[in-house]
Amino acid sequence: MQVALITDLGAITEECARVAESIGIALTVLPPDSGGWQSASLILLGEDVREAPATDRADTILVVLDNDEPSSTWAKAAHLGVGQLAVLPAAAEWLSGRMIAAVEPPSAPGTTVGVVAGCGGAGASVLACALARRAGSDISTVLVDADPLGGGLDLVLGAEAVPGPRWTDLSASRGQLRPSTLADALPRHEGLALLSWGRDDTVDLDPDVFDDFLAAAGQAFDLVIVDLPRHAPPQWTRRCHHVLLVSPARVRSAVASSQVAKRLSHAHPDVRLVVRETGAGGLDADLLAESIGLTLAGSIRDDRGLSAAVDRGEGIPGGAHLGRLVDRLLGEWVE
Template sequence: MKNTASPVRVTDDSISFTKRRKTANVLVVTDLAALADDMVLLATVAGVDAVVVPVAEARGSWLQNGMERFGWDPRAILVGPDALDAAPQSAAEAEMHEWILLGNELQQASLLAVAARAPRIRVAILPFSAEWLGNFLTELSRRGGEAEHMTFLGLAGGVGTTTAAALFAARCVGSGQSVVLVDADPLSGGMWERLSMGPHEDSSWESLNHHEPVPWGVHIAEVLPQTHGVSVLTWNPAGGEHAATPNLPVDFVAETIQELRSAFDCVVVDAGRLSPSSLGLAETSTHNVVVAHASGLASGQSEVLYSGARFGAIPRRYGLAIIGAHPKGFDAYALLNQTDASYRSSLPSVKRIAQLSAQGRLLEASSLGTVRSFLDDLAFATFLSEDQFFDERYA
């Protein structure tokens, strides 16, 4: 992945959202250099971290000691033919991790004898099982859709939905998360020019649409362009090699987002204005934010919030992000009490944000004081409990 700018600055008061497990750790127990090199390479291609453990160290309570001393979190343990004594002695010992015994055809009998101790122990005869082993490790790198998933929907067009989504993605990066920003608004024409001054690479919806089925999330993550530490999936305004009209099926977009949830800590989606397709995406989201402009709410758009839930025009559960200065007499608290919104966050000053956006520097606005307060309110209402918020904000 190519990073076109330095990561968003992390300050001492940055909120650290609940940490998700990073790429799965794989332990390779062997003194055979060629086997160790092959397994590390295979794990790297699969997107997992591999640690080679010498046979002499794999004795007694070696695994527990390594977890406590080095912070190992092994999902799989690959044991070479020279380290079979390190394999579990019983089914109970094999329950916590995936154990795979490695060897060639000549070593098959001894591998199977050890595997007979516990039904969970697998055997990989190389090189015949190399493809299976690669697929197995790739599956380990997938988090199973555990990532936080925040969808931003606009009450109308041009209210700041893309701005809110992009700034929230930058805020997550500033808190140490791996983040992907997904432009699922078919009317956007692409958001890259607002996020970066660098050229857009041809890794976009247009190119992804030529893959069937949807690639695994870890593979999509490898090719997405980055800016300020945020991976971005958007439309390519230049068309590119796979130019296509931005009219992808909602199911395809939803499946892609689900795959990305297996490869990132946080998936932030700009779903565009409220519509049947954006509401369809909101159905699978863990958190939804309806973005509205203060002037629009004051002049009658709030009626959509009052009646929308009854007619399915807005998500069943959502937060409200109010963009722009509040007109005289506008009462945001009264509005919240009269709707089904579970919380609200306001961003009254947007002039500087608009300037940075026009310069391809939108994500830099996440460090502005008023913007940080806006984003922290969203984080508090969605990702953090009250105790977490105060413990991490004011520690």
């Protein structure tokens, strides 16, 4: 038993059971003045309970139904010696988060890396896919497509037909996400977990849904690679441990990337530049990084066969030059 509800009130039992069922957690209901709660890591007390269990091993929350007398509710909590209060149904999402933490205690989160394009067609999606695919062969990794206008990372990988939830499904379900459930539910392509967009109407990604997903993904996976849009809210960037900005080595691209770099650097202290070499006439990578004001993380070369391979559904080719950069970056981030 990990979550116990002590009450004889049917209405409170129904509300708590509804919350637990929505996240796949078993709820044990016990009558007041009974035992059986000793193995619980979270104890919920109905407002009919007169005395809280004497335990220092479990969190305890007083659960009440919405009413017009909040002062009396807090007086009840004080009488029981309980410092946490859930007024249902308004606090259902908060309570579901406490239940998840009781069943799956949070650990140190995995590493989250954001990859951002300095301009259209910069190559950020290719780099994100290459990082995730290489890491996925050694550690648990999820690739996250956070750009609804990017065309879909599943297409880049050749995984658009793999069944499983997309962003639209998560946005519709809302609520807290259990890390273990998330890891099992996401589509997988050659062992790599992936969250991308469906082919239905594009929708804006709710910041709360994104935050809930990243929090759960950080618990479920060792590495989270996020393909971020250039217009991403600053808080999305802050959720990342590391951020890479990808820019082609051309003057106009550099100007656009410089503006994106300023936006990212205001939100994050560790933004580095990856330069996509564009052949003869292209800017020098070190000079480009200096002009933008970012540390150079490395460079990648144009791959003439990439677009054709993606169009054929073959995924991204594993070029040696790209592979060396990917291995070096992963070596810095993952022990």
